[in-house]
Amino acid sequence: MFHRSARLVAAVAVGAMALGLGACSTGSDTDKGEGGKDLSKNRTGAMQAFAAGQQFKATEPVNFTMLYSNHTFYPEKDGWLFWSELEKRTGVKLKLTVVPASDYPSKRSLLVGAGNAPFIMPKTYPGQETQFVSSGAVLPVSDYVDLMPNYQAKVKQWGLQNQVDTLRQADGKYYVLPGLHQDVWEDYTLALRTDVLQQLNLQAPKTVQELHDVLAAIKKAHPDVYPISDRWGTHPDWPAGALFQYLGLAFGTQSGWLYHNETWDPTAKKFVVTGAMDGYKQLVTYLNSLVKEGLLDPESFTQTDDQAKSKLANGKSYGMSTNAQTLVNEMRPGLAKINPSAKVAKIPDPIGPAGEIKNWSRLENGIMISSKAKDSPNFVAMMQFIDWLWYSDEGQQFAKWGVDGVTYSKDGSGKRTLTSDVDFVGLNPKGTKHLQKDFGFSNGIFAYGGTTELLNSTFSPEEQEYQKVMNARTAIATPPPHPYTADEQEQIGLWETPLKDYVKQQTLRFVLGQRPLSEWDTFVSELNGKGAKDYVALVNKATERYAKDHAS
Amino acid sequence: MTLEPGPSAPGAAERRPARPVGPRRTRGYQVFRGVNGVALTLVVLVTLYPFLNIVARSFSSETEIVTGKVNLYPRGFTAATYRLVMSDPMFWTNYRNTVYYTVVCTAVAIVLTTCYAYVLSKPHLKGRRALVLIAVFTMFFNGGLIPNYVLVTGLGLKNTVWALALPNAVSVFNLLVMKSYFENFPVELEEAAAVDGLSTYGVLRRVVLPLSKAMVATMVLFYAVTFWNSWFSAFLYMDRQDLFPVTVYLRNMIASASDASSLGAGQADATQLAASIQSVTMVLTILPIVLVYPFVQRYFVSGVMLGAVKG
Numbered sequence: 001m002f003h004r005s006a007r008l009v010a011a012v013a014v015g016a017m018a019l020g021l022g023a024c025s026t027g028s029d030t031d032k033g034e035g036g037k038d039l040s041k042n043r044t045g046a047m048q049a050f051a052a053g054q055q056f057k058a059t060e061p062v063n064f065t066m067l068y069s070n071h072t073f074y075p076e077k078d079g080w081l082f083w084s085e086l087e088k089r090t091g092v093k094l095k096l097t098v099v100p101a102s103d104y105p106s107k108r109s110l111l112v113g114a115g116n117a118p119f120i121m122p123k124t125y126p127g128q129e130t131q132f133v134s135s136g137a138v139l140p141v142s143d144y145v146d147l148m149p150n151y152q153a154k155v156k157q158w159g160l161q162n163q164v165d166t167l168r169q170a171d172g173k174y175y176v177l178p179g180l181h182q183d184v185w186e187d188y189t190l191a192l193r194t195d196v197l198q199q200l201n202l203q204a205p206k207t208v209q210e211l212h213d214v215l216a217a218i219k220k221a222h223p224d225v226y227p228i229s230d231r232w233g234t235h236p237d238w239p240a241g242a243l244f245q246y247l248g249l250a251f252g253t254q255s256g257w258l259y260h261n262e263t264w265d266p267t268a269k270k271f272v273v274t275g276a277m278d279g280y281k282q283l284v285t286y287l288n289s290l291v292k293e294g295l296l297d298p299e300s301f302t303q304t305d306d307q308a309k310s311k312l313a314n315g316k317s318y319g320m321s322t323n324a325q326t327l328v329n330e331m332r333p334g335l336a337k338i339n340p341s342a343k344v345a346k347i348p349d350p351i352g353p354a355g356e357i358k359n360w361s362r363l364e365n366g367i368m369i370s371s372k373a374k375d376s377p378n379f380v381a382m383m384q385f386i387d388w389l390w391y392s393d394e395g396q397q398f399a400k401w402g403v404d405g406v407t408y409s410k411d412g413s414g415k416r417t418l419t420s421d422v423d424f425v426g427l428n429p430k431g432t433k434h435l436q437k438d439f440g441f442s443n444g445i446f447a448y449g450g451t452t453e454l455l456n457s458t459f460s461p462e463e464q465e466y467q468k469v470m471n472a473r474t475a476i477a478t479p480p481p482h483p484y485t486a487d488e489q490e491q492i493g494l495w496e497t498p499l500k501d502y503v504k505q506q507t508l509r510f511v512l513g514q515r516p517l518s519e520w521d522t523f524v525s526e527l528n529g530k531g532a533k534d535y536v537a538l539v540n541k542a543t544e545r546y547a548k549d550h551a552s
Numbered sequence: 553m554t555l556e557p558g559p560s561a562p563g564a565a566e567r568r569p570a571r572p573v574g575p576r577r578t579r580g581y582q583v584f585r586g587v588n589g590v591a592l593t594l595v596v597l598v599t600l601y602p603f604l605n606i607v608a609r610s611f612s613s614e615t616e617i618v619t620g621k622v623n624l625y626p627r628g629f630t631a632a633t634y635r636l637v638m639s640d641p642m643f644w645t646n647y648r649n650t651v652y653y654t655v656v657c658t659a660v661a662i663v664l665t666t667c668y669a670y671v672l673s674k675p676h677l678k679g680r681r682a683l684v685l686i687a688v689f690t691m692f693f694n695g696g697l698i699p700n701y702v703l704v705t706g707l708g709l710k711n712t713v714w715a716l717a718l719p720n721a722v723s724v725f726n727l728l729v730m731k732s733y734f735e736n737f738p739v740e741l742e743e744a745a746a747v748d749g750l751s752t753y754g755v756l757r758r759v760v761l762p763l764s765k766a767m768v769a770t771m772v773l774f775y776a777v778t779f780w781n782s783w784f785s786a787f788l789y790m791d792r793q794d795l796f797p798v799t800v801y802l803r804n805m806i807a808s809a810s811d812a813s814s815l816g817a818g819q820a821d822a823t824q825l826a827a828s829i830q831s832v833t834m835v836l837t838i839l840p841i842v843l844v845y846p847f848v849q850r851y852f853v854s855g856v857m858l859g860a861v862k863g
Contacts, residue, residue, distance in 0.1 A: 070793055072805045075642055097791045100800055102807030110788065113698045116705060306617075 037143065039380055045091070046380035052149040056388035056395075058091035062378045064385070065118035067111070068096040069104040069445060073436065080440030085403055092385050094120075112137045112370070119373040119382060122445050125365040126167055129176040132368070133169050134486065139369040140173035147380055148387035150395075154180050162478050163363055170483040172550065177386070179364025179449035186349060186358050186470040188242040190228070191327055192319040195343040208250050208286060208352045215295040218318060228290070229297035229317035231308035231326075238504055239301040242321035247287065249359060249476075250352025253279035255507070258359065261499050261532065262539045264479035271479070271539045273532045275503040276524045282353065284520075287511040301508055305330075313338050322346060324463045328426065345462065348469040358473045364449045389446065396454060399446035407439055416457055425458060482542040491538065495531045502530055610634070610831035617828055633828040637836065642793060643801060647836075650780060650797040657717040657779040662772055664721045665730060670756055672727075673734030684731075691724045697788075704789055715789035716779070723778070726771055733767050734760070769851035780841055802833050 045058040070076050076098055087093050097118050099107045104123060111117040112132050132138045145152055155161055160180055167174035190211075197204060197214070200221050205211040215227040230240045237257055238244060244256025254263050254274050262271040274280060290296035297317060300308070311317040313334040322331060327346060335342045349358070367386060373379055389395040401408045401416055408416045418424060423431030424442060435441050442458070452471065456464050484492055506523055509515040515523075604624050609617055613628030621627055637643055671677060672684055695703070700719065709715040737760060745759045761768065783799035790796055 070804070075793060098793045099791075100787065100793075100796070100804035100807075102804040103787055107787065110697060110701055114701045114705065116701070 039147075042374070042377055042379035044377040044381065046378070046384055050147075050149060050384045050387075052153040053392065053394075054149075056090050056384050056392075058378075058381050058385070061091050061093065062381055063093045063095050064120055064378070064382050066094045066096055066120040067104075067108060067118045067122070068098045069101045069123045070098050071101050071444060074434070074440070074443065077440065080438075081403065081406065082399075082440030082443065082446075085398070086389070089398070090385055090388065092381075115372075117370045117372075119370050119376070120386065121368040121370065123365050124176050124368040126176060126178055126363055129368050130169065133171075133175055137371055138175050139371045139374060140171070140175055141177050141367075141369055142168070142173045142175075144383055145177075147383040148177075148391065150387045150391040150393075151177065151180075154391055158182050158362070160362060162480075163361065165481045166479065167363070168481050168483050168546070170485050170489075172483075176366050176368050177390070178366040180391070181362040181364060181449050181452075181455070183452045183471055184358045184360065184362055184475050185455060185467075186246075187323040188321060189246055189323075189346050189349045189466070190243075190319055191322040191331060191344050191346050193342060194345045195341060196222075196318050204347045206348070206351060208247065208350045211350045212286075212290065212295070215290065216293065219293070219295055222318075225315070226297035226311070226317045227295050228300070228319045229303075229308055229311045230300035231303075231305045231320045231322075233299070233301050233303040233308065234305070239508065240321070242323075243287075243300070244283075244507075246321075246349045247352070248280075248283050249357065250350055250354060251279040251283040251286070252352070252354030252357075253277045253283060255280065255283060259500065259503070261496060261503070262536050264477060266477035271482075271536050271543065273527060273536050275499075275507075275527050275532065279354065281517075281520055284507055284510045285517060288513060288517060291511055292513060298512055301512070309334050312344075315339060315342075319344075324459065324466075328460075346466050348466060354476075356473045357476050358470055360475045360478045362475075390449075393451070393454075396447070396450040398441075400442050400450075400454060400458070402435065402439055402441040407435060407441060414453075425460075427458070480543050481546050482539055483546060484538075484542050488538055488542060492535065495535045499527070499530055499532055499535060503527070606831045606834055609828055610835045612828060633832045634836075637829060637832050643798065643833070643836075645794050646796050646798040646801040649795060650799065651840075653713055653716055653786070653797055654776055654779045656713050657720065658772060658775045660717045661721045661723070661775045661779075662768065665723070665727050665771065665775075666761070666768065667756075668722060669727050669730035670734050670760065672731045673737070687722070687724050687727055701788060710789050711791055711795055716782075716785045720779070720782075720785060723775070726774055730767060730771060733764070737764070766851045769848055773845075773848045773851070777841060798837050802837050805833055806830050 045060050045062040047054075047056065047059065050056060068076060076096065083094070095118075097111070105128065108117070108121055108124070109131070112121075112135070115137065117137065129138060155164055158180065164174065164178065167176060167178060169175065192204070192214075194204070196218060200217055202214050202217055203210075205214045218225070218227040230243050232242055233239050235241050235257075238255075238259060241256035245258045246256075248255030248258060254260055259274065261274055263274040263277060264270075265272045287296065291298055297303075297311070308317075308320055309330060312320060312331060315338075320331070324346075327344070331344055335344060367390065369386075373382060376382070389399065404410055406419065407422050408418050410416050418428050418431070418435065420428065421431045422428060422433050422435050422439070424435035433439070436443060441447065452467075456467055459467065506515065506526075510517060510520075510523075601624070605622070608622050608624055608626045610633065611626035611629055611631065612622045613630045616622050616627040668683075668687070672680060672687075674680070677683075694700070704710060704715050704719065709718065741759055741763070742755050745755045750758060781799060783797065783803055786795075786797045787800055790800075
């Protein structure tokens with residue numbers, strides 16, 4: 001059945017393209033006819049003066065259609081307090097098209113392609129909107145952000161303009177309203193058995209070198225154990241992608257789930273071929289040494305999560321990659337049942353030659369809007385509503401925590417506490433009601449992004465400790481925007497995946513020792529043979545063009 | 553795929569000299585049977601193992617699953633997950649939908665397919681070739697996903713059972729199998745019935761169909777299994793979760809368990825579902841088909857061969 005969904009995606013892409021071509025030819029004249037944007041006919045229900053920090057309330061009851069990605073853990077319920085309270089506060093009722101989360105992107109493509117899309121399409125990750133741009137079916141939201149005071153205020157206050165610019169398409173507009181974080185949120189790192197470290201009198205490693213030494217010391221004491229046997233080995237994007245992700249960052253390159261064929265070099269002010277970077281070679285060499293010395297289980301790159309978790313639980317390995325959720329939900333319960341004295345905890349992402357850095361992106365998945373919404377009499381009200389719910393402090397707090405006095409209470413210092421019978425991420429294990437399941441708050445559709453204070457407010461003390469260390473690190477430079485023309489897009493599309501697949505495949509061969517590192521230079525020339533140099537040249541060309549066209 | 557009754561054939565053959573016994577005695581045939589038996593047993597084991605494993609997991613405790621100790625039989629027996637899944641009202645709503653959709657879709661499909669096939673089996677029908685071609689054409693070409701969606705939506709079928717029943721009503725493969733079966737139906741019987749005063753529909757209803765039970769049962773089984781297992785149409789055309797069939801529910805559950813933790817950073821709502829929840833849902837979903845299958849299977853085996861050989 002998964003096979004079928006791949007076919008669906010392909011079919012939809014072709015269909016969307018076909019429609020796009022059709023729409024392009026007719027679209028251009030109507031654009032000319034419109035001229036500027038006169039929204040005087042679209043103000044029904046909108047507030048006359050809507051400013052940042054102000055409560056949005058539609059002047060008359062309005063309905064908006066919305067696509068809804070239904071999560072299995074908290075399936076949508078009509079009786080949620082979230083819906084009724086939202087209507088009370090804003091006068092807005094959302095009419096949902098409910099889609100199972102498993103196939104959300106497919107259905108979204110289908111609906112957009114069929115011209116049947118609901119007005120609001122949340123949970124759209126930056127990059128996913130690109131395929132729809134040429135069809136004219138989605139709204140260039142950058143033209144309408146002046147209707148969104150909270151959004152603009154946050155972009156300005158948090159210095160996010162250059163990051164938002166990376167979303168721009170060849171026409172200089174962007175088509176998705178991203179979720180905004182005040183600070184970079186790192187979540188993935190290595191978790192190690194701290195009780196084993198303690199036993200062997202070892203400190204938690206801070207750098208990649210210390211990590212190597214600590215793992216070697218564990219191996220010496222427990223020769224039959226792999227100190228790390230990693231998970232996500234069957235991940236379709238990149239096996240053990242988390243491990244490659246945070247170690248790649250440490251070596252100043254991009255790998256794993258962060259991999260892109262091009263990496264921005266801020267000193268040279270241009271993009272370079274990721275796979276040919278010195279940092280990339282160091283990363284591969286480092287991981288190869290871990291495998292060679294028996295510190296990293298070679299099966300890490302092929303085994304299922306269940307196998308990795310079972311090794312950890314049975315004491316056949318002492319660590320694996322994790323995020324805050326998987327640590328608490330998956331690693332600890334299995335371990336606790338077999339070995340109650342075992343302790344496992346996140347270590348801050350190991351520091352490498354690139355220094356104390358973290359990734360640059362502070363953008364989240366966001367909202368795409370159907371271009372038909374623009375013709376609705378309620379268009380302005382809808383933009384104000386989106387601005388309030390997703391981008392105002394009040395709206396974000398409401399979406400995450402719920403209603404003061406019902407689901408949580410706030411004390412004098414501003415600290416929020418869940419009401420005693422409401423549970424969420426194990427904060428109130430004895431609670432009989434669940435913040436997500438029974439009230440509809442902290443819903444991934446509505447609650448994301450925001451201030452670091454809000455983000456941390458539901459973290460456990462140990463996670464806050466990790467966040468504190470990571471927040472202190474410097475974010476790497478934001479790469480400049482480099483939107484492609486249609487021709488370039490096509491060329492990039494031809495090169496992109498084969499290149500990535502080749503780098504991935506050879507990376508794994510080098511790491512596992514199937515290909516000697518002495519062949520590194522051959523590998524780099526193979527990359528160029530596959531168009532890596534031309535690819536990056538094209539990216540640089542697009543970068544320069546954008547910089548020239550938008551020089552202010 | 554059923555094995556013929558046992559290797560005791562030589563003895564049995566002795567008692568029934570009327571049947572030809574020749575090739576069964578040869579050494580080559582014995583070797584063939586032996587190899588065949590071993591190969592098929594292996595196939596059975598390979599296909600049965602994952603199935604048994606799922607059943608075993610569904611009854612096992614979390615600890616045993618996490619440590620990878622569950623193989624063929626449950627360890628740390630518990631039915632707690634069954635209680636949990638069965639307490640979700642949406643599961644039952646969707647389950648009811650599946651039953652309803654399967655019944656309606658199968659009924660529509662079997663009526664339309666039978667009528668179409670019967671008509672096509674008559675050589676004197678004018679334009680028969682064209683009608684066959686129209687059907688076969690759809691095997692190789694279709695309008696594509698988005699046009700289909702626009703059509704179904706335009707006809708106002710969205711969010712109704714008809715969106716599932718009508719576009720999938722005639723499976724061309726089933727149609728052709730049925731057509732060739734009807735073509736081999738003794739024409740004398742039909743002529744006799746016609747002489748006795750039955751109309752065309754009367755012949756079909758009172759003479760042909762009662763004598764084609766095996767064929768119809770096979771087709772019902774084909775269609776019912778397909779509709780029971782299908783999730784795709786429902787996913788496309790249903791916009792509310794209380795309209796989804798249980799397959800969509802199951803798919804969402806399995807996908808969220810395997811993707812949620814792996815979508816990269818920023819998935820704050822990723823919550824892993826325990827492995828046993830997946831197994832339990834799977835077992836509950838396939839149970840009715842597994843229960844019904846053995847009883848319809850004998851038609852299935854004989855029926856699918858019907859019409860396959862012309863002569």
